[in-house]
Amino acid sequence: MNHKSGFVNIIGLPNVGKSSIMNALLGDKMVIVTNKPQTTRHRIFGIMNAPDYQVVFSDTPGIIQQTNYKMQKAMNDAAFSTFEDADIILVVIDLSNPKFALEELATKLQKQGVPKLLILNKCDGKSEQEIETIKQALLPVCEWQAVLETSATEKIGIEKLKSTILELLPIGPAYYPKDQLSDKPERFFVAELIRENILKLYHQEIPYSTEVAVTSFKEKEKDGKPIIHIYAIIFCMRRSQKGILLGKGGQSIKQLGIDSRKSIEDYLKNQVFLELHVKIKEKWRDNDNLLKSFGYLH
Numbered sequence: 001m002n003h004k005s006g007f008v009n010i011i012g013l014p015n016v017g018k019s020s021i022m023n024a025l026l027g028d029k030m031v032i033v034t035n036k037p038q039t040t041r042h043r044i045f046g047i048m049n050a051p052d053y054q055v056v057f058s059d060t061p062g063i064i065q066q067t068n069y070k071m072q073k074a075m076n077d078a079a080f081s082t083f084e085d086a087d088i089i090l091v092v093i094d095l096s097n098p099k100f101a102l103e104e105l106a107t108k109l110q111k112q113g114v115p116k117l118l119i120l121n122k123c124d125g126k127s128e129q130e131i132e133t134i135k136q137a138l139l140p141v142c143e144w145q146a147v148l149e150t151s152a153t154e155k156i157g158i159e160k161l162k163s164t165i166l167e168l169l170p171i172g173p174a175y176y177p178k179d180q181l182s183d184k185p186e187r188f189f190v191a192e193l194i195r196e197n198i199l200k201l202y203h204q205e206i207p208y209s210t211e212v213a214v215t216s217f218k219e220k221e222k223d224g225k226p227i228i229h230i231y232a233i234i235f236c237m238r239r240s241q242k243g244i245l246l247g248k249g250g251q252s253i254k255q256l257g258i259d260s261r262k263s264i265e266d267y268l269k270n271q272v273f274l275e276l277h278v279k280i281k282e283k284w285r286d287n288d289n290l291l292k293s294f295g296y297l298h
């Protein structure tokens with residue numbers, strides 16, 4: 001049996017549906033998805049295993065056209081770094097907002113010898129005519145191995161995408177144990193779920209000014225049943241932001257706690273006790289030491 005394996009890296013502008021596509025390919029929610037751009041901040045492996053193949057998908061941050069602080073630069077670096085180890089590149093376009101407009105990305109794609117797939121996502125509700133016009137405009141960007149229409153939310157074109165990837169995947173060994181699903185630990189996904197709820201609950205600059213760190217994760221027992229105690233800190237940059245995060249009489253943080261606990265319980269399939277604290281760290285988005293501790297710099 002010829003075992004196949006490889007790195008399939010998903011790139012594109014913010015909010016085009018990269019994370020949704022990875023979740024759809026994996027058949028489960030692994031990475032967080034919201035309607036706000038710049039939801040994903042790190043490169044995250046999602047590993048798809050079968051007896052005869054292992055596909056290591058990389059979800060990446062959306063490429064930001066104008067970076068304003070070091071964290072955003074690190075996010076772009078994470079996205080562009082995926083060119084180095086790709087066996088297949090998926091370039092995702094949002095058909096409802098079909099921008100490409102990235103010289104740097106086009107140049108990098110043209111230089112890549114590996115198969116590149118153009119994914120026209122959010123095809124739900126789009127006419128064939130509209131899709132064709134956008135497709136024709138994007139065909140000259142580089143040599144595409146295939147052009148596929150998908151809807152990650154409606155699960156259209158996902159099976160076709162999966163079979164195209166499996167066809168193109170090179171022969172090779174498994175890079176990770178076959179029961180491993182990601183490169184990131186549970187704690188990371190717990191922090192992400194809290195961040196997802198922050199993105200859903202708060203507006204304007206609040207989600208972009210906050211970072212979540214899970215500082216304690218302990219399995220305990222309550223009434224003879226397992227319960228996981230999680231302690232997380234939400235960092236923000238200013239006192240005024242802390243006020244918004246807490247809300248009047250602590251109402252907002254209470255809601256965040258309720259929503260996040262539910263998400264985490266669904267993910268861990270276990271009862272959870274969650275404690276959230278808010279701390280101010282001025283300009284953390286430009287602080288090398290803090291960015292290191294949050295995993296943006298190595």
Ligand SMILES: Nc1nc2c(ncn2[C@@H]2O[C@H](COP(=O)(O)OP(=O)(O)OP(=O)(O)O)[C@@H](O)[C@H]2O)c(=O)[nH]1
Nearest residue numbers: 014015016017018019020038039040062122151152
């Ligand atoms: N209608 C429609 N919406 C979609 C589709 N795929 C994703 N979305 C929505 O688009 C928004 C962004 O999806 P994400 O998967 O977070 O996009 P992303 O490219 O990972 O975004 P960043 O991490 O911010 O770069 C969410 O509200 C999704 O529900 C799709 O096929 N059709």
Ligand SMILES: [Mg+2]
Nearest residue numbers: 018019039040
């Ligand atoms: Mg994402």
